[in-house]
Amino acid sequence: MKISENISLLPYNTFGIDVKTRIFAEYSSVEELRELLVRYKNERILHIGAGSNLLFTGDFDGVILHSAMRRARCLNEDGDHVFIEADSGLVMDELISQLCDMGISGLENLSYIPGEVGASAVQNVGAYGVEVKDVIESVRTICVADGSERVFTNDECKYGYRDSIFKNELRGQYIVTHVTYRLNKHLEPKLDYGNLCSETGDNPSVMAIREAVIRIRKQKLPEVSELGSAGSFFKNPIVPRAQYEAIAKQYEKVPHFEQDGGIKIPAAWLIEQCGWKGKTIGGAQCYPKQPLVLVNTGSASPQDIISLAQSICDSVKEKFNIDIRPEVNYI
């Protein structure tokens, strides 16, 4: 294991915020994780992945844990499926790239998504019509309180849109160590989202879908290596049908998607209507190509980002009477 004191979190958050943590501890096995949990049992603990969904609002006075377990293995297979178990610290896109190379399908729509395996199972990341929950079979965890192992079935994870039991009633209580995916030996393409179909052409291979997704993402979303961001800053709101209909009477061609429980209106559209596209507060900017994303133009303080996010929420509330909520976790 590797333990550092008073180090900058700059390499550990994609927003590029330069704050410090008192202790940073990285472990390479479940046994090491258990040792760390005993050693730091009276400390404030935060477990992070790639830091692609976090906004550090100041120095962290506690212990940040990170998994350096980065392998994947085939557990078993049947006629149509392969069950792959991946370690929490494996970068999602490295896993997806290897799977696509082998012609294994199920995660290709999530290509190029930032983040690591463990955090993505907590957050239920999603893109281009697929959420990671669609292929998660089970999630192995360690209980923070006593170090015991607990395996959650997909149902027990209570997945929702960018949501799971690990973000709600069990928040901070379990650390994901491994995720098992149920993947397909034969491609079942999911091309319904937006322009994915026209980008892939007919009868695409798994690799062709991966390449199309990467092309689309690169057109719309900032590269975190070049411009700090945490991907989508807000979740897309779901509003009652009557509220959507009232908005649709006032505005031409309101983009919308039928959902269980209401109508989803893209937050990007709402934010654009409020005139925020490209606007800045300090070093924080509402990204011109995709206003759902807030970026750090280089010198943003956490306060710049918080102020921009709050101003955007206030505008959307005032103009549409809709609450848009951050997807990003404020720490």
Ligand code: EPU
């Ligand atoms: N739109 C505008 N103006 C813009 C951009 C988009 O009005 O400048 C409207 C368009 O109507 C467009 C709609 O917003 O059809 C949706 O845009 P997009 O397809 O880019 O997706 P999104 O709803 O903005 C979600 C995820 C992304 C994911 C994409 C693709 C959330 C919060 N975000 O964004 O996830 O990549 O779909 O599946 O659900 C992330 O979580 O970090 C992330 C990037």
